[in-house]
Amino acid sequence: MEKSTLEAQTLASAIDIGMIDLKIAEFYVTPGGFTGLRYGENDHNRITLRRAFPIGNPEEYISVADKTNKEIGMIRSLSELTKKQYEIVVSELEKRYYSPTVFEVKSVKDKLGYVYMELLIGKEGAKYKKNCAIKDVNKNIRMLDDDKLAIFDVDGNRYIVESLVNLDKKSLKRLEPYLF
Amino acid sequence: MPLKHEFHYDLDPSMLPANGTVSFDKTGQVMSEIGDTTLCSLNAKDMTELSVNGEVGCGFLFAKMKDESEVLICRFTLSCMKSAGEFCKVVNFYIQTKQYVNPEKRQLPVCQKCGRPLVEGMSVCLFCFNRIGVLKRALGLLRPFAAKMIPAEIFLAISSILYLLVPFFSRILIDNHLRPMEGTHTQIIVLAGAMFLARALGELIYILSSRIFNQASILYANNLRNLAYEKIQKLSLNSLSKRTPGDLIRRVMEDTGIVRNFISDGGRWAIEQMIVFVVVLIILLLTNWQLTLLVFIPVPVVSIALSRFWRFIRIRYERQWRKSSRAQSILHDIIKGIRTVKSFGKEDLEIEKFSKATTELAEVSSDNEALWALLFPTMIFFTGIGEFLVLYFGGQEILTGSLTLGVLVQFTMYIGYIYGPLRWLVSFPRWLADAMTSMVKLFEIIDEEPEIISVEDPNNVSLSGRVAFENVSFGYKSYEPVLKGIDLDIKPGEMIGIVGRSGAGKSTMINLIMRLYDPSQGKITINGVDIKDMSPEYLHENIGVVFQDTFLFAGSFYDNIAYAKPGATADEVIAAAKAANAHDFIMQTADGYNTIIGENGYSISGGERQRLAIARAIIKNPSILILDEATSSLDVETESIIQDSLNTIVEGRTTIAIAHRLSTLKSADRLVVLDQGKVAELGTHIELLKKKGIYYNLVMAQRKTSKIAEDV
Numbered sequence: 001m002e003k004s005t006l007e008a009q010t011l012a013s014a015i016d017i018g019m020i021d022l023k024i025a026e027f028y029v030t031p032g033g034f035t036g037l038r039y040g041e042n043d044h045n046r047i048t049l050r051r052a053f054p055i056g057n058p059e060e061y062i063s064v065a066d067k068t069n070k071e072i073g074m075i076r077s078l079s080e081l082t083k084k085q086y087e088i089v090v091s092e093l094e095k096r097y098y099s100p101t102v103f104e105v106k107s108v109k110d111k112l113g114y115v116y117m118e119l120l121i122g123k124e125g126a127k128y129k130k131n132c133a134i135k136d137v138n139k140n141i142r143m144l145d146d147d148k149l150a151i152f153d154v155d156g157n158r159y160i161v162e163s164l165v166n167l168d169k170k171s172l173k174r175l176e177p178y179l180f
Numbered sequence: 181m182p183l184k185h186e187f188h189y190d191l192d193p194s195m196l197p198a199n200g201t202v203s204f205d206k207t208g209q210v211m212s213e214i215g216d217t218t219l220c221s222l223n224a225k226d227m228t229e230l231s232v233n234g235e236v237g238c239g240f241l242f243a244k245m246k247d248e249s250e251v252l253i254c255r256f257t258l259s260c261m262k263s264a265g266e267f268c269k270v271v272n273f274y275i276q277t278k279q280y281v282n283p284e285k286r287q288l289p290v291c292q293k294c295g296r297p298l299v300e301g302m303s304v305c306l307f308c309f310n311r312i313g314v315l316k317r318a319l320g321l322l323r324p325f326a327a328k329m330i331p332a333e334i335f336l337a338i339s340s341i342l343y344l345l346v347p348f349f350s351r352i353l354i355d356n357h358l359r360p361m362e363g364t365h366t367q368i369i370v371l372a373g374a375m376f377l378a379r380a381l382g383e384l385i386y387i388l389s390s391r392i393f394n395q396a397s398i399l400y401a402n403n404l405r406n407l408a409y410e411k412i413q414k415l416s417l418n419s420l421s422k423r424t425p426g427d428l429i430r431r432v433m434e435d436t437g438i439v440r441n442f443i444s445d446g447g448r449w450a451i452e453q454m455i456v457f458v459v460v461l462i463i464l465l466l467t468n469w470q471l472t473l474l475v476f477i478p479v480p481v482v483s484i485a486l487s488r489f490w491r492f493i494r495i496r497y498e499r500q501w502r503k504s505s506r507a508q509s510i511l512h513d514i515i516k517g518i519r520t521v522k523s524f525g526k527e528d529l530e531i532e533k534f535s536k537a538t539t540e541l542a543e544v545s546s547d548n549e550a551l552w553a554l555l556f557p558t559m560i561f562f563t564g565i566g567e568f569l570v571l572y573f574g575g576q577e578i579l580t581g582s583l584t585l586g587v588l589v590q591f592t593m594y595i596g597y598i599y600g601p602l603r604w605l606v607s608f609p610r611w612l613a614d615a616m617t618s619m620v621k622l623f624e625i626i627d628e629e630p631e632i633i634s635v636e637d638p639n640n641v642s643l644s645g646r647v648a649f650e651n652v653s654f655g656y657k658s659y660e661p662v663l664k665g666i667d668l669d670i671k672p673g674e675m676i677g678i679v680g681r682s683g684a685g686k687s688t689m690i691n692l693i694m695r696l697y698d699p700s701q702g703k704i705t706i707n708g709v710d711i712k713d714m715s716p717e718y719l720h721e722n723i724g725v726v727f728q729d730t731f732l733f734a735g736s737f738y739d740n741i742a743y744a745k746p747g748a749t750a751d752e753v754i755a756a757a758k759a760a761n762a763h764d765f766i767m768q769t770a771d772g773y774n775t776i777i778g779e780n781g782y783s784i785s786g787g788e789r790q791r792l793a794i795a796r797a798i799i800k801n802p803s804i805l806i807l808d809e810a811t812s813s814l815d816v817e818t819e820s821i822i823q824d825s826l827n828t829i830v831e832g833r834t835t836i837a838i839a840h841r842l843s844t845l846k847s848a849d850r851l852v853v854l855d856q857g858k859v860a861e862l863g864t865h866i867e868l869l870k871k872k873g874i875y876y877n878l879v880m881a882q883r884k885t886s887k888i889a890e891d892v
Contacts, residue, residue, distance in 0.1 A: 176495075
């Protein structure tokens with residue numbers, strides 16, 4: 001284990017993965033409603049933030065690209081940002097990665113090859129019902145890790161069950177046939 | 181009539197659900213509102229473009245302004261992406277032409293019942309379509325086979341009734357003739373013979389009915405399969421690329437098979453079981469209504485239990501199916517990538533991965549089998565409880581003399597007949613649902629409207645004239661334009677090279693010329709005629725194309741070359757092969773042009789494959805030749821051989837070529853440099869080098885790479 005870490009360190013030191021120097025970086029909200037970045041002498045008036053590990057490690061290794069999709073650099077960890085900068089970046093990431101949490105599975109119906117679900121989704125303090133149709137459940141209801149589940153509907157929208165263990169019994173029972 | 185274009189979106193700025201609307205009116209005003217609150221108001225006259233951007237699970241609409249700033253208009257879930265793309269088209273058309281499209285002409289297909297936009301590629305609303313409609317339609321397709329089906333059903337009814345005569349004869353035999361000193365041998369022989377005849381005749385008629393049914397159901401499935409297959413051939417690449425080959429094959433082969441089984445077995449049995457149930461019930465009631473009621477005592481409980489049992493067991497078997505599917509998928513991956521697995525020494529890891537999947541499958545299968553072995557016989561036992569009740573109470577009646585032994589035997593025999601349909605009726609809904617699922621999948625394909633539509637009266641002009649792109653825009657997804665406002669004139673006989681970075685839209689341009697897709701805006705003309713006004717078949721017959729990944733069909737060299745021109749003469753095939761420098765290697769094989777590709781270990785190299793593809797493309801002497809990276813996968817020496825043959829072939833033909841190796845296109849009359857979906861540069865090789873723009877940079881980058889290669 002030690003050896004592989006050492007090798008990784010050697011490789012990482014040999015290849016510059018281009019971390020952003022946060023001392024000269026300033027994220028801001030543009031008048032048009034986008035997120036921009038002043039980086040040294042450059043001003044990027046619309047940037048795109050992408051998570052390198054959106055499933056297991058969403059707050060580390062964030063890629064920052066300009067509007068031509070060219071990577072400006074990466075943020076190693078959001079914890080390195082100041083509070084104000086953190087809020088801007090997280091707000092942009094939350095808008096880019098829109099995957100409402102599933103709090104409850106109200107009903108599941110299997111009809112002619114499609115699965116119809118009524119879900120209670122959203123975020124704490126703002127939950128709402130959503131009816132969705134799922135085609136090909138083998139592909140579109142899938143475990144992201146041992147406890148996290150993603151549901152993709154026919155339009156491509158995604159809904160995340162953050163923890164199957166914490167889901168209420170009735171919801172779990174309704175989902176169970178589609179878990180494998 | 182709507183006065184303005186509207187796009188309804190579903191998220192507010194903080195990503196919570198909302199009912200928002202972006203409107204666009206005649207004055208060019210684009211306004212985003214949620215309820216009474218205006219979030220954004222802009223004028224299209226101040227914009228250069230209205231765009232949609234897809235994110236993860238959502239998207240946003242934004243305007244690029246003339247002062248180079250960008251303004252976010254609204255955010256929405258992916259359910260709104262298609263409508264957003266359509267909305268952009270209308271506004272962008274206005275920005276470019278200052279013409280306002282009538283809102284009525286741009287209505288997206290929505291469900292008439294619930295108002296939801298239909299999912300792309302589906303003609304029915306997923307939330308509203310009903311089972312009865314599907315079943316009616318499937319049965320409607322049976323009409324041509326009614327002449328066979330109806331007699332088969334009549335035969336089946338006769339056969340069922342003949343079976344039902346056996347218990348009746350048994351009763352007469354027991355009650356009237358199986359009496360010591362009273363019955364005669366003749367009477368016994370007559371009745372036994374009658375039973376034998378009823379049974380034998382019933383079987384014969386049943387066999388006849390089955391044969392007719394099977395023939396009809398095979399024809400029905402064949403009809404359905406051909407309908408689906410014909411539709412697949414006619415659908416556009418856009419529609420087909422949304423489905424995997426496996427999915428399409430499953431629909432044509434497996435789903436038609438499921439429907440066929442349902443019609444041949446399910447349909448037949450449904451009628452047979454119904455007849456048996458009704459007839460037996462009447463006989464039982466007429467014989468002894470009190471005992472009949474006893475038969476039905478366990479039925480409600482058992483029916484409910486059976487129904488739950490099926491639901492329960494089905495979920496478990498679906499899980500088993502998924503585990504099996506996962507294990508197969510892992511195995512498929514490992515075998516396909518065995519070279520990589522071995523190269524990285526990951527055999528143990530892959531063994532562990534597969535072993536875990538198969539162990540899980542074995543556990544689930546074992547649990548299911550154990551459950552099945554326990555539950556099914558238990559269910560059967562409880563279903564038959566009525567028989568014991570009848571025996572007990574019927575036996576008592578015999579002892580009191582109010583019932584004869586023959587009647588009781590007849591009764592118990594008929595009970596067996598009545599429980600069959602009852603058990604069957606419980607599982608029938610599941611069977612019906614599975615068949616309807618397959619029917620829906622088939623109808624999805626059959627009902628899909630081809631995007632490339634042939635005009636009724638095509639204007640098939642000669643393709644040797646000028647090819648023109650007139651303000652052509654196109655995107656594989658309506659909200660993601662790949663080509664934007666392309667204008668290009670290609671003179672007759674000219675060779676045009678299309679260059680640009682990956683994803684710049686090079687292959688898309690040639691896909692549009694071949695009319696594999698239609699432009700979402702603008703038009704492509706040949707000799708001044710819009711290619712939409714020509715028949716697609718005519719267009720394809722007169723365009724020769726060589727792709728990077730050549731697909732050769734199972735068959736001989738001859739078959740593959742003549743594929744583009746069925747009925748081609750030997751002279752034509754050899755001429756095409758010679759022009760493509762394929763003749764020599766073909767003649768070195770033992771069977772010459774009759775050599776079956778891939779047979780007896782004769783596998784062809786990449787260069788040979790491409791030469792066959794060129795021969796196939798030119799055998800029909802096309803007016804337009806398209807070369808899409810035709811030589812890019814080949815080594816320099818092979819490329820040079822093929823390039824020689826191409827140089828001869830392209831003479832006098834309008835040729836459009838794409839190549840990553842820019843040296844391949846040096847001889848082109850003009851080069852089109854695409855960048856971000858637009859024509860960025862146009863000119864000869866020398867002119868573009870002098871310009872020191874994108875093309876110059878591409879050439880320099882390639883020279884640098886070649887230099888490195890040479891240095892090595």
